[in-house]
Amino acid sequence: xxxxxxxxxxxxxxxxxxxxxxxxxxxxxxxxxxxxxxxxxxxxxxxxxxxxxxxxxxxxxxxxxxxxxxxxxxxxxxxxxxxxxxxxxxxxxxxxxxxxxxxxxxxxxxxxxxxxxxxx
Amino acid sequence: xxxxxxxxxxxxxxxxxxxxxxxxxxxxxxxxxxxxxxxxxxxxxxxxxxxxxxxxxxxxxxxxxxxxxxxxxxxxxxxxxxxxxxxxxxxxxxxxxxxxxxxxxxx
Numbered sequence: 622x623x624x625x626x627x628x629x630x631x632x633x634x635x636x637x638x639x640x641x642x643x644x645x646x647x648x649x650x651x652x653x654x655x656x657x658x659x660x661x662x663x664x665x666x667x668x669x670x671x672x673x674x675x676x677x678x679x680x681x682x683x684x685x686x687x688x689x690x691x692x693x694x695x696x697x698x699x700x701x702x703x704x705x706x707x708x709x710x711x712x713x714x715x716x717x718x719x720x721x722x723x724x725x726x727x728x729x730x731x732x733x734x735x736x737x738x739x740x741x
Numbered sequence: 742x743x744x745x746x747x748x749x750x751x752x753x754x755x756x757x758x759x760x761x762x763x764x765x766x767x768x769x770x771x772x773x774x775x776x777x778x779x780x781x782x783x784x785x786x787x788x789x790x791x792x793x794x795x796x797x798x799x800x801x802x803x804x805x806x807x808x809x810x811x812x813x814x815x816x817x818x819x820x821x822x823x824x825x826x827x828x829x830x831x832x833x834x835x836x837x838x839x840x841x842x843x844x845x846x847x848x
Contacts, residue, residue, distance in 0.1 A: 658839075665828065666828055666839040667839065680836060720832075727787055727790035728830070
């Protein structure tokens with residue numbers, strides 16, 4: 622069965638960086654892509670970006686350009702999302718979700734979420 | 742950026758009632774519109790992909806329709822377990838976006 626297992630909760634100070642991992646199993650990792658979605662406390666879903674595990678192509682949300690980097694390690698079927706220069710409004714649950722290898726499409730399986738708290 | 746606007750933001754409904762949630766796109770997105778259900782403290786789950794295709798394992802009371810700019814999620818004969826927030830999501834452009842969500846409360 623398809624599973625996406627994310628790394629544990631993080632607490633960071635403003636200005637720091639965080640790197641969240643998403644380990645995939647139950648399917649051929651390089652046949653799909655991974656999108657990252659975040660949800661601030663009590664708020665809706667926000668699409669952050671996408672990476673193809675097939676060829677490494679990426680697309681990022683405009684508001685996060687320059688602060689976010691998404692990568693994959695095909696040897697371990699793991700996707701990573703790094704967010705730099707953290708601010709208090711980056712406090713959110715971060716989700717990875719499986720999607721198409723070629724472009725953003727539907728998100729058919731989701732990770733359990735990783736809470737990132739940014740606080741001084 | 743393509744903006745998705747859902748209505749209503751909140752709805753209180755009784756079991757067995759029929760519920761309709763709409764999602765309007767700021768420009769035509771063909772059928773590249775997907776629906777998700779999120780219960781409190783859980784990850785979202787895919788219900789409908791490409792406007793009207795049911796995802797595997799989703800109860801048949803959930804259905805979707807629409808194309809272009811106007812889309813609808815319908816829940817027939819609502820059950821108590823359907824209490825959740827529902828989101829639409831477009832994948833027409835390279836930059837994905839979500840609607841703001843519709844919270845369903847069961848009376």
